[in-house]
Amino acid sequence: MESTEQTGSTVISRVADHQWHALEDDLVVGRGEAWRRHDGRLFLGIDVWRDALFGPLVEAVLAGLPRPLYTVVDEADADLVSRWEHAGFTAARRERVYIVPTDPQVTGLGTVRPPSGVTLLPFGAPQRDPLRELDRAVRDEVGASVGWQEMPAEVLPRLDDAVVTDPTKYTVAQESxxxxxxxxLAPVPRQPRIGLLAVRADCWRRGVARALLAEVLGSLHASGAESVSAEVGERNEAALALFESVGAERAGGNVEMVLR
Structure with missing residues (x-):
């Protein structure tokens, strides 16, 4: 699919189904892209060489896509937030970014143990089929409460989809x-990232999440990693309290915006 429109000396072309280029003298001076996340929502990204190109490029992108549309912006970038608002987007969700220490002397997790009857399976030990069953159960519970859109963007597709599950990235709590x-744990370069921490609803408030966090952070500390990053939705009060209780420091945040 390709379409072109002229805006002054800038030519904006739709070069693929979900990709746009802004051209001046046949040189790319801006790019727009849309991609569908695992929960089915369509997200946008705009990258321009000059601020004045943002408006024409985003207008061209919006003209070719259905609603609703989403984007994520660093909360500290007030100018960019304002540009998206000018395009009709409004804030729908806010997410805090934390840096979490791994040292048990700092986190206070050195003496934390799993609840009675619960054992922890370290990275690589979980089996795929029970892991898929747990994934389905957690997603159904979240979907029936706050909604899966409240989970971090890093969360993978359902494990029962056509996706290769890598047990080396999961530590699991098991009972009976x-x-x-x-x-x-997502192996992001320079600093690991906690992509998802979740517990079945019938096991909440027993210390399972804290035990999982203690196991993983302790293992990372032993391997030489001083900290990890994590993103937590501002509506997830339990997760905010858990991370802040182990010395996590806020390092910024993101604003998820929507155009309906």
């Missing part, structure tokens, strides 16, 4: 042969 909680 049933998986009841998981922590997924």
């Amino acid at each position: 042969g049933r998986y009841v909680g998981l922590l997924r």
Whole structure:
């Protein structure tokens, strides 16, 4: 698919189904892209060489896409937030970015143990089928409460989709042969990222999440990693309290914006 429109000396072309280029003298001076996330929502990204190109480029992108549309902006970038607002987007969700220490002397997690009857399976030990079952259960519970859109953007597709599950990224809590909680660690360069920490609803308030966090942070500390990053939705009060209780420091935040 290709379409072109002229805006002054700038030519904006739709070069692929979800990609746009802004051209001046046949040189790319801006790019627009749309991509569908695992929950089915369509997100946008705009990158321009000059601020004045943002408006024409985003207008061209919006003209070719259905609603609703989403984007994520660093909360500290007030100018960019304002540009998206001018395009009709409004804030829908806010997410805090934390840096979490791994040293048990700092986190206070050195003496934390799993609840009675719960054992922890370290990275690589979980089995795929029970892991898929736990993933489905957690997603159904979240979907029935706050909604899966409240989960971090880094969360993978459902494990029962056509996706290769890598057990080396998961630490799992098990009770009576049933998986009841998981922590997924994303191996991001320079600093690992906690992509998901979740516990079955019938096991909440027993210390399972804290035990998983203690296991993973302690393992990372032993391997030489001083900290990890994590993103937590501002509406997730339990997760905010858990991370802040172990010495996590806020390092910024993101604003998820929507055009309906």
